[in-house]
Amino acid sequence: MTSIALVCGSFHKTEVDEMIRHATAEAGERNLEITEIVWVPGSMEAPLAAARLLEDEGISGVACLGIIEKGETQHGLAMGQAVIKSLIDLQLGYDKPIGLGIIGPGAEPHHIAPRLEPHARNAVAAIALML
Numbered sequence: 001m002t003s004i005a006l007v008c009g010s011f012h013k014t015e016v017d018e019m020i021r022h023a024t025a026e027a028g029e030r031n032l033e034i035t036e037i038v039w040v041p042g043s044m045e046a047p048l049a050a051a052r053l054l055e056d057e058g059i060s061g062v063a064c065l066g067i068i069e070k071g072e073t074q075h076g077l078a079m080g081q082a083v084i085k086s087l088i089d090l091q092l093g094y095d096k097p098i099g100l101g102i103i104g105p106g107a108e109p110h111h112i113a114p115r116l117e118p119h120a121r122n123a124v125a126a127i128a129l130m131l
Contacts, residue, residue, distance in 0.1 A: 002060045004127055005036040005053040007046045009066025009102075015116055019065045019101060022120035030128040035059070043068050043102050044079055047086035054094040061097040061127035065120055067112060068104030080105030097130035099123030 006023060008016045020037065027034050036059065038049045043066040050062045064087060068076045087098045101123030103115045
């Protein structure tokens with residue numbers, strides 16, 4: 001079975017725990033095994049954790065799960081763009097897929113619950129399709 005890892009933002013731990021359940025179900029359906037789960041404070045720390053995991057030859061891909069809520073300023077948008085750019089650069093640098101399961105930036109409370117399952121499942125599916 002192919003090993004993958006998850007990087008999970010702990011700022012929305014309850015919601016991300018639900019995302020982990022959906023990601024695990026999707027991994028099982030795609031003959032992938034989640035062998036590591038790394039918790040980070042928030043999405044901003046996801047690229048560093050992903051890079052450390054991608055260095056491991058036994059890890060074939062990483063799914064990043066989290067939520068970037070809409071704030072009163074453009075901070076979340078700027079952070080989200082930087083995180084996504086960094087994750088793309090890591091994919092290219094390591095030649096390993098990263099599934100993006102980060103809801104937002106700009107997520108409002110009513111956006112979150114309906115996106116937990118599809119974002120988590122799609123992040124794992126993207127890895128499977130790119131292996």
